[in-house]
Each structure stands twice: as structure tokens, then as C-alpha cells.
Amino acid sequence: MKVAGRTTAITPFYAMEVLKAANERAAQGNNVLHMEVGEPAGGAPAAVLQAAKEALENGQGLGYTEALGVPALRQAISDHYKTTGNLDVDPGHVVVTTGSSGGFLLAFLAAFDAGDRVALASPGYPAYRNIMAALGIEAVDLASDIGDRFQPTPALLDAAIEQGGKLAGLLIASPANPTGTMLDHDALKALVDYCRARDIRIISDEVYHGITYGAPAETIVALDDQAIAVNSFSKYFAMTGWRLGWMVLPDDLVRPIERLAQNLFISPPTLSQLAAVAAFDAEPELDAKVAAYARNREMLLRELPKVGFDKLAPADGAFYIFADVRHLTNDSADFCKRMLAETGVAATPGIDFDPNRGHAYIRFSFAGAYDDMVKAVACLKDWMK
Ligand SMILES: Cc1ncc(COP(=O)(O)O)c(C=O)c1O
CATH class of the missing domain: 3.40.640.10 (Type I PLP-dependent aspartate aminotransferase-like (Major domain))
Incomplete structure (x- = not known):
């Protein structure tokens, strides 16, 4: 067959x-x-386990939820941006996903067509390019090294465009897997300016935010209202198997992603969503x-x-x-x-x-x-x- x-x-x-x-x-x-x-x-965290227990015992029924997540969790995520970065994020632009992995799939499907070129630093988390490959999106490796902290730079983007033509997107990760390196404010701003000037959509993997050893990581939400921020309950919140993540979306992608999410996932896991609301109190x-x-x-x-x-x-x-x-x-x-x-x-x-x-x-x-x-x-x- x-x-x-x-x-x-x-x-x-x-x-x-x-x-x-x-x-x-x-x-x-x-x-x-x-x-x-x-x-x-x-x-x-204990508070999440307790909330899960209560959700089960209260017979809340674990049916489907709204495709974009339960309102209480979307609000809690929005509040998290206010608490951690004094940022106002419309809960309507917050989308709960099945791990950040589910988020990447939705983001790539909504933002790019088959054949589009999307740049990303190499070395990098392998699922980015593998999800892109499954969708027919061309992952354009930016061969970064210790000199640029294994992160994308405008010079690497220039070279990629010169070599292969227009880019539709740039994927960034700070802190990154496998290197642990970060983009500081100036480096991030330089990438945002570069991409905005060329209509390149930034997707920012922020799943390691909260796990930093010097300056805290800066979210793309603060810098670029056309970018997609992808985050997860798996790393800082230590909830890997609960399969829960979220995205903060630009206005033009909310409805397209809602339609995709309805059809691809129906909803993220209900018990995990109900429990995750308590995660923000477990600092x-x-x-x-x-x-x-x-x-x-x-x-x-x-x-x-x-x-x-x-x-x-x-x-x-x-x-x-x-x-x-x-x-x-x-x-x-x-x-x-x-x-x-x-x-x-x-x-x-x-x-x-x-x-x-x-x-x-x-x-x-x-x-x-x-x-x-x-x-x-x-x-x-x-x-x-
Ligand atoms: C950089 C990075 N992004 C995304 C993920 C996916 O995590 P999850 O789907 O559990 O949110 C991982 C998992 O290791 C990762 O290292």
C-alpha cells in the first residue's frame, strides 16, 4: 500500500x-x-494536581470545550502577561493548544502556504523543520554558530534571501533548544525591524520563558503585533504530559486558527485546561x-x-x-x-x-x-x- x-x-x-x-x-x-x-x-505543581482532582470530583463533566480554550484559562494567560511584563493582551487573542506542538502546527498552517520559505536557526529544535516538511513548507536553515550565539541575525537572513529568494517567515526561539542561548532586547528588536520591513511573519517559540539564569526572556508580544508567540505548560510549569500550550495571535490569524483548531483538534484537553488555571498561582x-x-x-x-x-x-x-x-x-x-x-x-x-x-x-x-x-x-x- x-x-x-x-x-x-x-x-x-x-x-x-x-x-x-x-x-x-x-x-x-x-x-x-x-x-x-x-x-x-x-x-x-501541587495546586494543579488539586485543581484536577476537584474538577474530577465535582463532576464538571469533561466534555469538549471551545476550540480556542476555556475562557477562564485564556483570561488567566492574559493576566500572566500583565503580571510578568505589564502587557495588555486581549484574551480573545489567546489560543489554548494541545502542547506548543499543536500550536506550531496551527501557526504554520495558518501563516504559510506549501512552498513558502521559512527561516530558522540551525542548530534548532527538530520538530520545527519536521512539521514544516510535513506541510510542504521549506525550512531555510540559517547556519548559526557560537559567534552569533546560535541565533538568527539580519546578516544570516540577508544571505538566505540572496541565495533562495523571499522569506515568508522567521522562527525564533529564546531561550533556544539545544543551545540555551537567548536573544537580548537589541538582537530581538533588530530581527523584528528587519522582518516588519520585509513582511516576514515572526513565530517566536517562548516555551522556555521563566527558565533563565540572568536577564529574563523578552516576549515578542511586547514588540510585534504581527508576530505569533507560542508558549507551553510543559517546561516552566512542568506539565509535559498534560499536553497544553498557548499562543498569542495577531488579529488577522484568530479566525483562521479557530477554524483550523475546530477541525483538527475540536478542543485542547479539558481536564488539563481546568487544572492549568491554578498553575499561575504556583510560582x-x-x-x-x-x-x-x-x-x-x-x-x-x-x-x-x-x-x-x-x-x-x-x-x-x-x-x-x-x-x-x-x-x-x-x-x-x-x-x-x-x-x-x-x-x-x-x-x-x-x-x-x-x-x-x-x-x-x-x-x-x-x-x-x-x-x-x-x-x-x-x-x-x-x-x-
Ligand atoms: C524548543 C521547544 N519547543 C517546543 C517543544 C514542544 O513542547 P510541548 O509540545 O510539550 O509544548 C519543545 C519540547 O521539548 C521544545 O524543546
Whole structure:
């Protein structure tokens, strides 16, 4: 039988393959120190669990909701922008989605046609280009490096336009996965000005907002009313499996996205929506998680160079350290496989994030427990000798 041609362009997510190998190793009774997946430890805050329990016990009935989300959650998200950035966001422009992943699908479908060119930094989160590939949108890699903090720049955009013609969109992520690097205000403003002058729609992945170690991340909502901001309950709010995210949309995309959402998803998960309203009151608990990531980060940035991983991206936010390992290997997938087999430390090869240059990089996630990170460094120290 036929299998659609578009599926051949979709690459596997190697982090999940490493996770599978790590779980197999653990099932055989061997030690595993997980530094491969970007998942917050500990799960959803207590207030969210309590709200979910109450929603179930009160027999609220968990039927479908409005396609764009329950009004109470859209209002709570709008209030969150007021509290965190003194921004007025119309709750009518807030759209609740099935994870930010559902948001990206809706955003790309609503903003771009098949054949459109959309630029994004490489290395980057692989689902962006894989969702684009599934939709026939051309992902235009901006080959960024440590010099531009692995972020898009007007010069990289100029080169992309010169080489391949007009761009319909630019995807940015700050903090970014896998590098953890951020765009400061001036860099973000320069991209907004560049794109506004050329009718390029910005989609801003803000799923790691709230997890930063210096200056807080700036939302595109403050700078560009034509951009799409995509956010999630998965990372700062530690609710990965609840499958809930949101977008703040420009006026012209609200109705198109509502029509798409009605048909593609009917509604985001109801129980998750009812519970997520309480997430915004859980700041102390969530900030304690960020403090734990900060402790892991500080230890790893100090210790990894001592064991031989000494070319590290700045890690301004998120919970990743992106290490240049070209002095150790020219095949990061094989390197990660051997590292897991010989030390139990699971990390992700850079090819997940940059198919062309990722063979020279690996990504360590430090979302896990501090003691595991300390053990991982000790194992790597022996191994690297
Ligand atoms: C940069 C980035 N964006 C989006 C996502 C998708 O997350 P979710 O669909 O759980 O919101 C992830 C998940 O790891 C990510 O790292």
C-alpha cells in the first residue's frame, strides 16, 4: 500500500532513540544517568494536581470545550502577561493548544502556504523543520554558530534571501533548544525591524520563558503585533504530559486558527485546561524548580570543562548545555552510543538539531536531579581519561 512521500522527509528524534537505549540498559540492571531528555523533574505543581482532582470530583463533566480554550484559562494567560511584563493582551487573542506542538502546527498552517520559505536557526529544535516538511513548507536553515550565539541575525537572513529568494517567515526561539542561548532586547528588536520591513511573519517559540539564569526572556508580544508567540505548560510549569500550550495571535490569524483548531483538534484537553488555571498561582514551587536547574547548571559549567568538554554554548536559559566535541569525535551519534554503553551517561547527539553540522556537538540536559549530575560528571571523568 502507499505510504505518503511527505513522511520520508521526517527525521527520527534521536533523543528518543537514546532514551530507548538507556531504558533497555536500565532494564538489564545497569546504571543510567539521564541527561538526554528535556523534561522537568517532579511533575506538575501541587495546586494543579488539586485543581484536577476537584474538577474530577465535582463532576464538571469533561466534555469538549471551545476550540480556542476555556475562557477562564485564556483570561488567566492574559493576566500572566500583565503580571510578568505589564502587557495588555486581549484574551480573545489567546489560543489554548494541545502542547506548543499543536500550536506550531496551527501557526504554520495558518501563516504559510506549501512552498513558502521559512527561516530558522540551525542548530534548532527538530520538530520545527519536521512539521514544516510535513506541510510542504521549506525550512531555510540559517547556519548559526557560537559567534552569533546560535541565533538568527539580519546578516544570516540577508544571505538566505540572496541565495533562495523571499522569506515568508522567521522562527525564533529564546531561550533556544539545544543551545540555551537567548536573544537580548537589541538582537530581538533588530530581527523584528528587519522582518516588519520585509513582511516576514515572526513565530517566536517562548516555551522556555521563566527558565533563565540572568536577564529574563523578552516576549515578542511586547514588540510585534504581527508576530505569533507560542508558549507551553510543559517546561516552566512542568506539565509535559498534560499536553497544553498557548499562543498569542495577531488579529488577522484568530479566525483562521479557530477554524483550523475546530477541525483538527475540536478542543485542547479539558481536564488539563481546568487544572492549568491554578498553575499561575504556583510560582514559588515553580521557581524552586528553576533554582534547582540553576544549581545543576552552575555545577556542570564548572565541572564539564575539567573533564574535557570545554567548548560550551552560553546556556543563558532552558536546561541544556550544548558542547562542541569536534576535538573528541567526528561522529557524535557514535560518541553518545559509546558514552551510554561505557558510562551509563545518556546525552543527545547534535545531529538531532543540525543534520549537517551536528556530528560535532552533543547536548546535555540538566533538568534532572543534582546528585545524578554529580555522578555523571564522575563517570565521565574516568571515561575521558
Ligand atoms: C524548543 C521547544 N519547543 C517546543 C517543544 C514542544 O513542547 P510541548 O509540545 O510539550 O509544548 C519543545 C519540547 O521539548 C521544545 O524543546
